[in-house]
Amino acid sequence: MFEKYKFTATERFLRYVQIDTQSNPECQNHPSTEKQKNLSELLVNELQSIGVLDAETDDYGYVYATIPSNSEKNVPVICFCSHIDTAPDCSGTNVKPLVHKDYKGENIILPDDVSLILTVEKYPYLKSHIGHDIITASGLTLLGADDKSGVAEIMDMANYLILHPEIKHGTIKILFTPDEEIGAGTAKIDLQKLGASIAYTLDGGEAGTLEDETFSADGVKITIDGVISHPGYGKGKLVNAIKIVGEIAASLPNDGWSPETTEMREGFVHPVQIEGIAEKASISFIVRDFETNKLFEYEDRLKSIAEGVLKKYPTATMNFEVVEQYRNMKEVLQHHPNIIANAEEAFIRAGLTVVKEPIRGGTDGSRLSFMGLPCPNIFTGMQAIHSKHEWIGVKDMEKAVEVLVLLAQIWEERS
Numbered sequence: 001m002f003e004k005y006k007f008t009a010t011e012r013f014l015r016y017v018q019i020d021t022q023s024n025p026e027c028q029n030h031p032s033t034e035k036q037k038n039l040s041e042l043l044v045n046e047l048q049s050i051g052v053l054d055a056e057t058d059d060y061g062y063v064y065a066t067i068p069s070n071s072e073k074n075v076p077v078i079c080f081c082s083h084i085d086t087a088p089d090c091s092g093t094n095v096k097p098l099v100h101k102d103y104k105g106e107n108i109i110l111p112d113d114v115s116l117i118l119t120v121e122k123y124p125y126l127k128s129h130i131g132h133d134i135i136t137a138s139g140l141t142l143l144g145a146d147d148k149s150g151v152a153e154i155m156d157m158a159n160y161l162i163l164h165p166e167i168k169h170g171t172i173k174i175l176f177t178p179d180e181e182i183g184a185g186t187a188k189i190d191l192q193k194l195g196a197s198i199a200y201t202l203d204g205g206e207a208g209t210l211e212d213e214t215f216s217a218d219g220v221k222i223t224i225d226g227v228i229s230h231p232g233y234g235k236g237k238l239v240n241a242i243k244i245v246g247e248i249a250a251s252l253p254n255d256g257w258s259p260e261t262t263e264m265r266e267g268f269v270h271p272v273q274i275e276g277i278a279e280k281a282s283i284s285f286i287v288r289d290f291e292t293n294k295l296f297e298y299e300d301r302l303k304s305i306a307e308g309v310l311k312k313y314p315t316a317t318m319n320f321e322v323v324e325q326y327r328n329m330k331e332v333l334q335h336h337p338n339i340i341a342n343a344e345e346a347f348i349r350a351g352l353t354v355v356k357e358p359i360r361g362g363t364d365g366s367r368l369s370f371m372g373l374p375c376p377n378i379f380t381g382m383q384a385i386h387s388k389h390e391w392i393g394v395k396d397m398e399k400a401v402e403v404l405v406l407l408a409q410i411w412e413e414r415s
């Protein structure tokens with residue numbers, strides 16, 4: 001069905017990445033950087049010019065738009081979502097995208113810093129792009145494929161559907177969000193205005209990747225109140241909270257239970273911060289697992305380790321505080337099997353092998369899923385993200401557009 005169509009995702013991508021949209025974790029504003037709005041405004045103009053007439057952006061930099069249904073059926077309203085910001089890890093100013101035509105498997109040397117070399121040894125996935133075009137930055141910045149590839153693919157999907165009214169689909173909502181990279185992508189989202197019942201983020205890697213599972217996550221803070229006295233006369237009285245907190249950290253198991261000793265489906269308990277003075281000190285942890293119940297087991301075990309240390313200091317006291325952070329999106333998605341089944345069907349029709357891998361982290365999709373908008377994650381092709389090595393294959397971007405069009409069509413067919 002795509003034979004006569006000229007894909008525009010690459011051309012769009014090359015333009016979008018040149019607009020600096022880096023978000024700023026130090027800033028509490030929404031958006032965290034005003035410059036993100038430059039891309040929001042451009043996207044609204046482009047959407048209107050291709051015929052998506054209600055496209056609009058708001059004070060926070062979100063973009064909302066609708067491709068109206070052309071079907072008589074009652075099709076669920078689906079949303080495709082990407083984020084416009086780029087990661088604070090690496091400069092996003094003056095990005096110079098380079099298209100390496102007809103890649104043959106050679107080393108790709110980035111011209112503005114020739115010490116940066118992409119090789120198939122380092123990035124074996126390059127091999128599947130031999131004979132096709134690769135896009136990189138020039139060596140001084142990240143590329144911004146995360147997530148402007150997703151933005152470009154959604155824009156090209158919109159263009160395709162507008163140009164091909166013979167393809168039946170329900171109402172399609174488009175959503176572009178700011179500040180995803182600093183964990184604030186859903187902070188000011190207006191789900192009422194969006195009006196979708198399901199969503200897909202385009203924010204994944206290799207072609208064929210479909211992510212429907214994230215960690216469940218809690219934070220734990222253990223605060224110790226010691227006993228303070230003049231240190232010159234502290235004998236038998238003074239109890240130093242800093243030392244107790246240090247002992248708790250030292251009592252954690254060495255053979256597992258940490259990011260450095262776990263992988264795949266294993267969870268962990270990870271101390272991330274120690275703060276305090278002799279009188280009062282605290283140690284904070286992040287607790288992660290794919291099964292929410294396991295978090296509670298980990299927290300019980302952590303508490304008994306801390307209590308074990310405290311026993312030696314009967315005059316010190318402990319406060320053990322748990323804060324829920326996010327939950328595995330699968331807990332929501334399992335109640336909506338069509339969302340994954342239809343995506344898998346779209347992948348298969350596009351000739352892809354479906355690769356389902358759990359994400360050892362959280363996504364905006366996990367937050368959206370628990371806000372009432374079930375939302376797995378689809379590949380865009382992005383590779384080596386958040387770095388100057390970041391690259392993407394053009395054929396993956398075109399595949400992602402195909403998948404989106406097919407997905408819109410499959411939801412209509414099956415309604």
Ligand SMILES: [Zn+2]
Pocket residue numbers: 083146147180203
């Ligand atoms: Zn991303």
